[in-house]
Amino acid sequence: MDTTIETMTLEEYKAKQKEYKRKYYLKNKEKIQAKNKAYYKKNNEVIKEWRVKNKQKRDENNVIYRELHKQKIALKSKEPYYCDCGSISTYSSKYAHFKSKKHIDFIKKKKN
């Protein structure tokens, strides 16, 4: 049975839209990327200015976010992180682990 726009649920509709956008992006990837690049090039100064202007606000938001989610972040950082290389570390030490010999060796092997 074919689902038409009248019979599908909102979730189905959203999924379909998402899929359509993804396909469109894949098909027009180069065109879209070139367009974005041109846009950034053209508006480079404006974007830079905007970033500087909003930096303080962003920093403030980050502080607020961290304050609000302190417990959640603390819990998350203690959660085990299962790495592809077979190691188990925690979320807080994830980046330190990425620099470890075992992990780097694993990445090297994977590439070969």
Ligand SMILES: [Zn+2]
């Ligand atoms: Zn690893």
